[in-house]
Amino acid sequence: MTQFIVQGYPAYAYTGGKPHEPREPAIVFVHGAAFDHGVWQWQSRYFAHHGYTVLAVDLPGHGRSPGPLRDSITAIADWVAALIEAAGLERAAIVGHSMGSPVALETAVRHPQRVWKVAVIGAAAPMPVGDAFIAAARDDSPAGLDMEVAWGHARGVLLAQSPVPGTSLHGASRALNARAHAGVLHTDLAACHAWRPPMDAIRALKVPTLVVAGKRDQMTSLKAGRALAAEIPGAKLVTLDAGHSMMSEAPRELLQALKEFLG
Amino acid sequence: MDHTGGHKPPKLPHPDTLALHAGQSPDPATGARAVPIYQTASFVLPDADTAAALFNMEVPGHVYSRLSNPTVAVFEERMAALEGGAGAIATASGQAALHLALVTLMGQGGHVVSSASLYGGSHNLLAYTLPRFGITTTFVPSRDLDGWRRAIRPETRLLFGESVGNPSVDVLDIPALGQLASERQLPLLIDATVTTPVLGRPLEQGAHLVVHSATKFLSGHGVVIGGVLVDGGRFDWSAAGKFPTLTEPYAGFHGMVFAEESTASAFLLRARREGLRDFGACMAPMTAFQILQGIETLPLRMSRHVDSTAKIAEYLATHEAVERVHHPHLATHPDHALAARLYPRGCSAILSFELKGGRDAGRRFIESLTLFSHLANIGDAKSLVIHPASTTHFRMDDQALAAAGIGGGTLRLSVGLEHPGDLIEDLGRAIYASQKA
Numbered sequence: 001m002t003q004f005i006v007q008g009y010p011a012y013a014y015t016g017g018k019p020h021e022p023r024e025p026a027i028v029f030v031h032g033a034a035f036d037h038g039v040w041q042w043q044s045r046y047f048a049h050h051g052y053t054v055l056a057v058d059l060p061g062h063g064r065s066p067g068p069l070r071d072s073i074t075a076i077a078d079w080v081a082a083l084i085e086a087a088g089l090e091r092a093a094i095v096g097h098s099m100g101s102p103v104a105l106e107t108a109v110r111h112p113q114r115v116w117k118v119a120v121i122g123a124a125a126p127m128p129v130g131d132a133f134i135a136a137a138r139d140d141s142p143a144g145l146d147m148e149v150a151w152g153h154a155r156g157v158l159l160a161q162s163p164v165p166g167t168s169l170h171g172a173s174r175a176l177n178a179r180a181h182a183g184v185l186h187t188d189l190a191a192c193h194a195w196r197p198p199m200d201a202i203r204a205l206k207v208p209t210l211v212v213a214g215k216r217d218q219m220t221s222l223k224a225g226r227a228l229a230a231e232i233p234g235a236k237l238v239t240l241d242a243g244h245s246m247m248s249e250a251p252r253e254l255l256q257a258l259k260e261f262l263g
Numbered sequence: 264m265d266h267t268g269g270h271k272p273p274k275l276p277h278p279d280t281l282a283l284h285a286g287q288s289p290d291p292a293t294g295a296r297a298v299p300i301y302q303t304a305s306f307v308l309p310d311a312d313t314a315a316a317l318f319n320m321e322v323p324g325h326v327y328s329r330l331s332n333p334t335v336a337v338f339e340e341r342m343a344a345l346e347g348g349a350g351a352i353a354t355a356s357g358q359a360a361l362h363l364a365l366v367t368l369m370g371q372g373g374h375v376v377s378s379a380s381l382y383g384g385s386h387n388l389l390a391y392t393l394p395r396f397g398i399t400t401t402f403v404p405s406r407d408l409d410g411w412r413r414a415i416r417p418e419t420r421l422l423f424g425e426s427v428g429n430p431s432v433d434v435l436d437i438p439a440l441g442q443l444a445s446e447r448q449l450p451l452l453i454d455a456t457v458t459t460p461v462l463g464r465p466l467e468q469g470a471h472l473v474v475h476s477a478t479k480f481l482s483g484h485g486v487v488i489g490g491v492l493v494d495g496g497r498f499d500w501s502a503a504g505k506f507p508t509l510t511e512p513y514a515g516f517h518g519m520v521f522a523e524e525s526t527a528s529a530f531l532l533r534a535r536r537e538g539l540r541d542f543g544a545c546m547a548p549m550t551a552f553q554i555l556q557g558i559e560t561l562p563l564r565m566s567r568h569v570d571s572t573a574k575i576a577e578y579l580a581t582h583e584a585v586e587r588v589h590h591p592h593l594a595t596h597p598d599h600a601l602a603a604r605l606y607p608r609g610c611s612a613i614l615s616f617e618l619k620g621g622r623d624a625g626r627r628f629i630e631s632l633t634l635f636s637h638l639a640n641i642g643d644a645k646s647l648v649i650h651p652a653s654t655t656h657f658r659m660d661d662q663a664l665a666a667a668g669i670g671g672g673t674l675r676l677s678v679g680l681e682h683p684g685d686l687i688e689d690l691g692r693a694i695y696a697s698q699k700a
Contacts, residue, residue, distance in 0.1 A: 001523065014523055017319075038526035045524075046321035063526060064501070150273035158276060158344055159284040164323040165336040166535065167350040167528060168286075168343035170275075175349045175496030175527040251323055 001064070002055075004086040009067030011083055013037065013055035016048025020055065022088040025116075027262065028080060029056040032098025032122070033188030034148065034180040036063025039097060042251045043258060052262075055087060061184060069187045073099075073195040077106035084114045093117035093262060097247065098152075098219065099192050102127055108209075109201040119210040119261055121254065122217055122244045124224035125197035125231070129189045137186035144185055149174040154216035154243025162248075169248050202231055209235040210261040212246060212254060219244035236261060278345060278461060279562045286340025287555075300552045301333045319517070320524075320536075330539055334548040338555050342481075342491050345460035345558075346473055349496025350531045352539065353489065353551060357456060357476025358384055359544035360490030364452055364472055366542070367534040368506060369420040371397030376414040378405040378424030379666035380431045382476075383656040385454065386663070389423075404666060405433050406597070411440060415447055420505065422449055426465055427457040427606075429641065430615045430651050430675035431668025432589045434598035434605065441469020448503035456480070456642070457613055461565040463606045466495040472530070479642025480612070483557035483564055487550045492534065496527035508533055515541075564644070564680060569609025571683040575676070578687050579616050584624075584698050586617040589668070612678045613641055615651075618697055621672040625650050628674065628697035634681055634689040646679035646686055 002020050003010045013020075013028075014037040027047055029040040037044070037056035044056040059076060061069035070076045080103060084092045091114045096104030101120035108115040133151075136144035149170050158170045177185065209232045213225025222239060229237035238257040242250035276284070290299045306325040308314035316322045325331050339351040354360040365375070365388075377389055379402040389400040403410035405424055415422075422444050424435045437453060444451035452472040453465040459480045465473050475481055477489035500509040500522045509529045512518035516536050521529040539545050557564075576590040591602030591610050602610045618624045629637050635648040639655055649655060651669050659667065678686065 001520070017517060017519060017524070036526055038528075041525050041528075042320075042322055045319070046316060049316075049319060049321055146273060146275065150275060158281070159286075160288040161286055161333070161337060162340050164350075165325060165331040165333070166339040166343070166352060166531065168340055168348060171343050171347060172349040172496055172527045174347075178497055179499065179526065255322060 004083060006083045006086045007067070007079055009060060010065065011060070011086070012058045012064035013083070013087070014040070014044055016044040016046075016054040016056065018048040020087065021053045024051060024053040026053045026055065026084070026087070026089045026092035028084060028092045028094050029054070030080060030094060030096040030100030030103050031057075031059065031062070032100050033192065034062070034177045034185035036176065038063070038176055039245075039247050043095070043247060043255060046255055047258075047262070055083070055092070057083060062180065069184060070191070071187055072191050073102045073106050074110065076103045076191070077110055080107045081111035081114045090114075091116045093119065095119040095121070095258065096123075097121045098244065099127070099188055102192065102195050102197065105197070105202055108205055108207050109198055112207065115207055117208045117210075117262060118205070119212065119258060120228070121212040121246050122214060122220045122225075123211055123228055124220040125199070125202065125228050127192040127195055127220065129193040134186065134189050134193060137189050140182050140186075145174055145177050148177050148185065151218045152244045154214065154249060155218065157243060157249065163251055164248060167248075169245065172248070173245060199231065203233065205232055208261070210238065210257065211235055212238045212240060212257055214242045214244055214246055214249070215239050216242060217244045281341065281344045282561050283559050285344035286337045298334060298337050298552055298555050300548050302548050304328050328548065329543055329545045330535060332548050332551070335546050335551040338546070338551040338558075339491065341555065341558060342460075342475070342493055346493045347464055347466050347495070348473065348493040349527045351491050351493040352531060352534050353477075353491050353546035355490065355544040355546060356488045357454075357474065357478060357490035358388065360474040360476075360492040361385055361388065361454065363534050363538045363542065363544065364474055364492050365393065365398065365421065367508060367530060367538050368450070369398060370508070372418055373398045373420045374416055374418045375400040375421045375423055376411055376419055377402050377422075378428065378435060379403060379663070380405050380428035380433050380668050381425060382429045382454070382456075383651070383659065386656070386667070387658060390663075391658070402666065405435050408436070408439055408443065411443060415449070419449060422451045424453060425457065426453050426455040426463060427591075427611045427613070428668065429457055429613055430655075430673065432591060432596075432611055432613055432615055433668060434591050434602045434610060436601055437465055437468040437470055437605065444471065445469070448505070450498045457611050458606060459561060459565055461562050462569070462608055462610055466493070468605060471495050471498040477554045478640070480565060480568070481558055481561065482554040483561065483642065483644055485640055485643035485645065487553045489546050489550045489554055494528070494530045498530070500529055513537070565612075566608070567680050568612035568678060571680075571686065572612045572614055572678040573609060574683045575678055575686060575690065576614055579614075579690070582694060584619050584694050586619050588614065588616040590614045613675065614678065615673050615675045617670055617672050618674060618694065620698060624697040625672050625674055627699070628693045631693035631696035632689055634686060635676065641677035643677065644680045646681055647677040649675050651675055
């Protein structure tokens with residue numbers, strides 16, 4: 001089990017089935033609200049076996065990483081930068097999903113020397129969250145999990161064949177959310193909602209950027225993904241025939257996009 | 264996430280709809296609406312890098328039909344959706360599903376606490392066969408919660424019981440056992456063959472794992488042998504600290520630590536990557552297709568099964584030649600209230616009863632039936648009857664039989680889809696014949 005000490009607490013990262021090797025080009029995968037490294041199962045294992053050192057992190061208070069939840073996107077971004085340093089890396093590519101995408105952008109804005117590429121999947125800037133969703137999460141209501149899983153996938157995913165044989169995308173995703181401690185979903189959603197994207201700095205980003213948007217995304221719309229890509233000079237936009245959870249809904253297509261981008 | 268303001272919670276499809284559609288898209292290659300039978304052992308590897316990635320679990324996909332198959336995967340995903348689980352693994356039989364669950368969780372020295380009222384085959388596996396491999400079981404009366412608690416030992420790795428016992432028709436208090444299991448950081452495995460996800464969903468009631476014999480109500484027509492193992496994905500194997508198969512590096516797959524590889528699917532990964540790969544009790548694609556045909560009508564069938572069973576239970580309960588009827592539908596059954604709480608739509612198409620006149624009367628009864636078929640199975644569309652003490656449970660001694668709620672004269676019915684009036688007439692005639700000395 002790979003752990004670093006980041007901002008005073010152990011920080012867990014899944015390394016894709018190979019030991020962490022700081023001399024290899026590094027990719028840090030950042031999960032979304034109330035998830036953990038497990039959402040990157042396929043992507044992290046592939047890149048770890050293709051010449052990269054991979055750190056699919058559990059953010060503080062998520063999965064295997066203890067410590068207080070961070071209540072803002074910028075605080076999470078600072079934690080990611082500290083993790084890169086703690087892992088003995090000069091810099092890393094940041095691949096973020098959902099809440100992890102503003103984290104990736106803020107890490108690049110606030111710590112440009114630590115970031116060599118940014119890929120955001122299911123992204124929007126800003127990232128407002130509806131009142132009903134926040135209220136359900138605040139109450140730790142099962143309705144919050146229903147919303148996360150239903151809006152977190154393309155409509156009809158439950159009635160379609162899964163790209164991961166034998167796995168229910170809804171069921172696995174809901175199980176992972178349900179394992180999060182009380183309050184995690186609410187804190188994460190509130191952080192997304194409160195995020196004020198530094199648009200001037202995002203427009204001035206020099207780092208190569210990939211935006212992957214789902215054509216059937218019900219959480220962060222295709223329109224929002226397109227708009228974000230248009231703001232970032234030279235950003236590459238890839239659209240996939242999938243909902244918000246592209247890592248499991250379109251694992252092969254997402255892998256292809258990441259392979260082409262990361263080189 | 265800008266669209267969600269003011270939205271009501273999203274509606275997810277009902278079980279009746281899941282039974283028809285979950286896990287299946289019209290075939291991408293041909294547009295076929297029915298589930299195609301992918302009758303192939305292997306799948307072409309498109310290029311060397313993808314081949315290596317598939318074998319190393321870097322990309323999902325099919326390699327070899329012992330590990331996964333597109334037709335079988337539809338069945339697995341449909342069951343996962345119906346049960347509300349993270350995923351499922353189809354097996355060659357219900358017994359193979361139980362075996363797969365056990366050997367994924369434990370090896371030599373492992374211990375199971377199990378309900379005493381089990382299907383005879385499951386009792387055999389636990390009582391006689393697995394001890395040879397160093398896995399032992401303590402059987403406790405299903406209703407004795409303190410007995411369950413006392414039977415848990417440091418080496419216990421699993422609590423196991425049937426949602427509704429076969430043939431004693433006792434109802435397991437899954438919420439209470441689930442709470443005990445969670446307190447002791449043990450998974451609770453439920454064999455839900457008799458109830459099916461249509462009548463009750465064990466994972467929602469507090470269980471962590473579910474097995475079914477798909478031979479029974481799921482396929483529903485008595486034409487295949489198959490099983491399935493469903494994981495809820497919520498048990499914390501790492502926190503429990505006693506499941507090294509899931510939390511320690513596995514030499515059989517490049518040192519993979521399954522609980523790190525996938526938080527919610529660790530158990531399923533190990534069960535597939537070791538259990539299906541090495542023990543090999545996989546499901547054939549044709550079998551999966553036939554079970555899927557059955558599942559399409561499962562909600563309709565279960566409704567008819569339990570309605571007819573209730574009518575028959577009421578009929579038998581008032582018959583002067585019947586000593587006792589065991590079915591939770593009857594207010595006299597000790598689990599009547601529990602069954603009403605856990606299974607409001609009805610809980611079982613299995614019913615057992617004692618005829619006056621003991622074993623001999625039972626024999627005459629079975630031989631006089633014309634609609635009920637005398638055979639070793641349950642959950643067929645056709646009505647079935649058997650004498651457990653001389654057939655399915657004949658290896659159990661009197662004490663074990665009594666613990667399983669089976670007497671020498673116990674008869675078990677599996678009520679089918681015939682008109683209930685015809686079934687009652689058949690039973691009436693056979694009971695009359697049974698009482699003639």
